[in-house]
Each structure stands twice: as structure tokens, then as C-alpha cells.
Amino acid sequence: MPAAYASLEKRSELVRAAKELLHEQGFHRTSLAHVAERARVPLGNVHYYFKTKESLAEAVIAAHGAEISAQFQAWTENFSDPRQRLRRLIRWPLDGAEHVARFGCPHGSLCQELEKLEAGTPLATAGARLLAVYVDWAELQFRALGRRAKDARALALQLVSSVQGTMLLAHTLRSTELLAEQLRRVERWLGDTLSPPQARSRA
């Protein structure tokens, strides 16, 4: 079935190109013409695969979600110690350090931009699910470490917000060194939190 094969390939090429451009330029600055050009697909053909620009963006988010889930599953399988899994999460931004410093977090920045869309649009809340996946998975790890429900959730939120905030600052200041150094601090915080140097009481 050469036709169907070509279809799937062009469709995924469009999603790949859109994913790149949404990260580099954001949703509003990215035109369908630009996506078509990078995917090497004629402009008019885009609407055969995606009825609207919004539906293309939703496909991009779905692709991100699938990637994130696959990565989490791989870490879950490859590391039995939840501490190791959380460390992998913290270090993940380093894999694309240059890109993060240049364009920010591909999930967080997209999420924040889409939130500014008209309330009620499905796309406006679609990005938020990406960050929710982070928090939920981190929460699972803290629970596996014996933390109770509320505490595990709070720790997961703290971890994800620290990593997200670090990427935002590293991007703002365009510094991979800042990214690496601050992520090491998050790691240190995690270590101290999981096995405090001493008792937790205050002076």
C-alpha cells in the first residue's frame, strides 16, 4: 500500500517539523507555510493531514507526550532504585543542554504559550498535561521511597518546579553552565531531602 505508506510518512514529517518550529519559534510565530517548507510538503497538502493549525499543534503535543512516557517507562525498567530514576529526570535537560539554553524547555515553554490561548480552546490546556505527566511520575517515585501521599506530591511538585525554573533561567541567561550547575544543586537538594544530613528540626 504505497499510498497509505506515503501518507503516514508525510504526516509524521509534518509533526516532526512542527515540533521543531514550535520549540524554536513558538506557536504564534510559526506559520503553516514554514512547517510545510521544513517538512518538504506543499503548503496546500498540510490541510489534508491536519484540518487546522490547532490540530497540528495537538499532534505535536501528543508526540511529546508519547516521548516523555516512553522515557519514563525506560527509566522505570532500567533503574530499580527510585532515587536513580529521579536523578535521571533531573539530568534529562542536559541531554539537549544547548537547545535548552537557546530555546528553553520544549515542554514548559510550549505549555506556557498555549495557556495564553483563548480559554475554552482544547489546545489551551493540552500543554498542561505534559507537565502533569512529569509531576505524576515523580510522585510515584517518592511514594516508592516510602513517602506518604501528600508529602510525595509536594516533593514531586518541588522537584519539577525547580527543574522548570532552572531551564527558564538558563534559557533567559543563555547559559549551559548555569543549567548544569543549578541542576547539580537540585540533585543535592534531592539527596539531602531523601537522607537528611541530620534531624529535620529547626534551631
Add this chain to the structure above:
Amino acid sequence: MPAAYASLEKRSELVRAAKELLHEQGFHRTSLAHVAERARVPLGNVHYYFKTKESLAEAVIAAHGAEISAQFQAWTENFSDPRQRLRRLIRWPLDGAEHVARFGCPHGSLCQELEKLEAGTPLATAGARLLAVYVDWAELQFRALGRRAKDARALALQLVSSVQGTMLLAHTLRSTELLAEQLRRVERWLGDTLSPPQARSRA
């Protein structure tokens, strides 16, 4: 001079309206017609005060910068203890908790959106200066507490990134409770960092 007076008032009305809309809808979704409407100024008149949409956005950033600096100066004058000053910084988002949960941080979200503009545009890096002001002021406080240059800067970055990340998550999940709870955690981290429960050595 009634003419000049009216000019300044309309100009500042435009900046005020644009500041609100940039926070609520972002830069790209906000049209000059919408700004003019909210400021109750005819559309064609906008271009008398601001040659381009970019220059209006720059005026908004300048207004934000002035507000931030004024707030920092007030805290510096009103609190002699740098710890108190840093706590005020951490609690600042609570003043507009509802707005933060609904629209995100007015400085951080604007900053992130403008970074996606064409590289080389002055406006693309203008937002970044806002976050830099935060970091620089926080760094001053840590130095006043006796921290050496590099350590003070790293702590300031950690504090600002934690607060920014917290606002991002609170906005994403639309929760003022999350905002308050996670900011309390940042405060606790600050307390533990400034006077550790015990020695900093690892087990």
C-alpha cells in the same frame, strides 16, 4: 499645559492597558485594536505615542522594571535583615495569587514569550532583563548575609528559579493552594540553607 498633560495620561493609559493584556493574553494574541479599546483611545491614535507594537511592549517592560525596582528599594529600606527581604521576595507572588494562578507570572511568562521572537530583535532580550533584576537583587541579599560571590549568585539563581518554577506549575494546574504551599517550601529551604539544622556534610 493641558495638551502635554493629556498626552502623558493617554500614553500611560495605553501602557497600563497593554501591560494587562500582555499578561492575560500574551504578546501575539494582543492586537493594538484591543489595547486601544481597553485604554479607551482610538486605534489610530496609538501610533502617535508608539511607532510600533514592539515599542509599546518595550514601554510595558520598562514599566515592569520600574515597579520591580521600586518594590526592591522599599524592601531594602523597610527591612534591615536580608533574610526578611528574601522572604518578602518569596511571598510576593501571593499578593496576586489569583492572577498568578490564572495567567502565570507577569514577568516570567512575558519574558519566555518574547524570547521566541526573531533573534536580534531588541525586544527579544528585553524581557530577560526583568528576571536578571530579580537575580541581582537576591544575590545582593545573600552577599549581605556573608556569602561569597559565587555562592551568593548560585543561591540567588536557585531561589529565583524555584519561585519561577512554582508560579509556572501553579499556573499550569490553576491552583492558588499549590502556589501558597510550594512557596512555603521555598521559604523552608531558605531557612534551612541560611541556618542548616546541622552540618552540611553528607552521610
Add this chain to the structure above:
DNA sequence: GTCTATAAATTGATAGAC
């Protein structure tokens, strides 16, 4: 200085040939 009307450009979306 103020405002109306409109130009000019971009772009999302569609119609219809092949």
C-alpha cells in the same frame, strides 16, 4: 494633537484541477 479611513502584508483555510 486627535482621529477616521484605508493601505499593505501576512496567513489560515478552501476550492478545485490533476
Add this chain to the structure above:
DNA sequence: GTCTATCAATTTATAGAC
């Protein structure tokens, strides 16, 4: 299924009357 040509709407920016 694929692609060209074009429509329709939005929006920045300007020209020019008052």
C-alpha cells in the same frame, strides 16, 4: 491522494482630514 491557486480575515501601519 496530491498540489496549485486563491479566498477571506486579521492586523500592523500610514495617509490625511479636522
